[in-house]
Amino acid sequence: MDQIPASPIPDIRLPLKPNQERKLPTAVIGLLSYLSLLCFVPLLLEKPGTFERYHAVQGTALFVASLIGMGIGKLLPPGIGSVVFASVVVLEIVLAVVGTRNVALGQREALPFLGRLLISLHLS
Numbered sequence: 001m002d003q004i005p006a007s008p009i010p011d012i013r014l015p016l017k018p019n020q021e022r023k024l025p026t027a028v029i030g031l032l033s034y035l036s037l038l039c040f041v042p043l044l045l046e047k048p049g050t051f052e053r054y055h056a057v058q059g060t061a062l063f064v065a066s067l068i069g070m071g072i073g074k075l076l077p078p079g080i081g082s083v084v085f086a087s088v089v090v091l092e093i094v095l096a097v098v099g100t101r102n103v104a105l106g107q108r109e110a111l112p113f114l115g116r117l118l119i120s121l122h123l124s
Contacts, residue, residue: 026052030103033059034096054108058099061118062111066092 029042029052039059046053066088073085095111102109110119 027103030055031100032056033103034062034099035059036063039063051106051108055099055103057118058111058115059096061114062092062095062099065114 029046032038032041033043033052033055039056039062042052042056043060046056069088069091070085073081073083073088075081076084095114099111110116
């Protein structure tokens with residue numbers, strides 16, 4: 001695997017006691033990253049630069065972007081707002097499936113559109 005540069009996101013992991021190991025496998029932690037609000041679990045558990053943390057940042061950005069998009073959809077007039085809201089939900093599901101696929105294949109690929117934005121902002 002290629003070495004990913006350190007993320008500027010601070011290390012906010014939950015502390016472990018000495019000799020204590022994580023119990024969840026890498027794939028499970030990675031998959032939690034793309035399950036809506038559960039994206040914060042791997043963000044808090046994993047240290048920067050790991051495979052799991054990479055996908056946690058991607059999943060958290062997807063979650064936040066979808067909340068913003070759905071909020072905009074709710075603020076728009078009923079006809080247009082419903083279309084925007086539904087489009088955001090469908091796009092979130094598609095991107096979550098892409099992210100889940102990347103985790104299952106052990107790849108560190110950025111999500112389409114959103115991943116490029118994260119890279120340009122030096123967040124992923």
